[in-house]
Amino acid sequence: xDTDMTDAEMTTEIARALSIAIxxxxxxxxNLDVGRFNRKDQKTLKFYxxxxxxxxxxxxxxxxxxxxxxxxxxxxxxxxxxxxxxxIKKILSKCRYRYLGYNDEISSTIKEKQVKKLIQHVTDLxxxxxxxxxxxxxxxxxxxxxxxxxxxxxxxxxxxxxxAEIEKxxxxxxxxxxxxxxxxxxxxxxxxxEETGRKLAERRSYNLQKSKRKFKVQNxx
Numbered sequence: 345x346d347t348d349m350t351d352a353e354m355t356t357e358i359a360r361a362l363s364i365a366i367x368x369x370x371x372x373x374x375n376l377d378v379g380r381f382n383r384k385d386q387k388t389l390k391f392y393x394x395x396x397x398x399x400x401x402x403x404x405x406x407x408x409x410x411x412x413x414x415x416x417x418x419x420x421x422x423x424x425x426x427x428x429x430x431x432i433k434k435i436l437s438k439c440r441y442r443y444l445g446y447n448d449e450i451s452s453t454i455k456e457k458q459v460k461k462l463i464q465h466v467t468d469l470x471x472x473x474x475x476x477x478x479x480x481x482x483x484x485x486x487x488x489x490x491x492x493x494x495x496x497x498x499x500x501x502x503x504x505x506x507x508a509e510i511e512k513x514x515x516x517x518x519x520x521x522x523x524x525x526x527x528x529x530x531x532x533x534x535x536x537x538e539e540t541g542r543k544l545a546e547r548r549s550y551n552l553q554k555s556k557r558k559f560k561v562q563n564x565x
Contacts, residue, residue: 368477369474371466372403379413401438405465410446
């Protein structure tokens with residue numbers, strides 16, 4: 345349950361998940377932090393109720409996470425549940441008090457036991473619902489739409505990536521051509537400057553030689 349997602353985003357994500365759970369869902373897990381149940385959580389839960397309907401609770405198991413906080417307070421998950429706010433008690437009452445505590449700060453061995461316990465709860469739930477999975481037609485229609493949107497988005501992303509790559513190559517070619525042109529112009533300018541300098545030097549040398557010959561003639565007379 346991501347309280348930071350919009351309703352549209354959550355609907356899309358749920359539909360996408362349901363698309364791989366056809367013909368239906370056997371269990372729905374609701375994660376709640378033992379240290380938090382605020383208005384965002386309430387709003388999100390209400391959204392799930394509207395999306396799945398009241399039958400949501402027939403398939404719901406509540407997972408209380410971070411129960412290590414309770415250990416630090418020297419209390420238990422049962423005490424927490426009995427002293428919890430009315431909203432949480434209402435949820436638990438609707439799902440017939442199917443809940444588990446999950447400690448995040450324990451050894452891998454105990455974590456494995458927690459997982460096995462969860463699997464057993466799911467198994468019991470499935471048997472209690474006579475193996476009938478939860479199905480709601482509009483959710484699966486939304487799932488198909490979500491898949492189609494995802495495919496369209498991916499195709500668009502690939503197409504845009506191709507266009508961006510082509511534009512990048514074109515820009516690199518343009519810059520390369522500009523650099524070549526600049527180098528060619530610089531080379532031509534340098535050659536022209538060297539040619540001009542050579543001609544000026546030759547002109548000065550010619551004028552100097554001419555002046556020397558004229559000076560010699562004047563001295564003779």
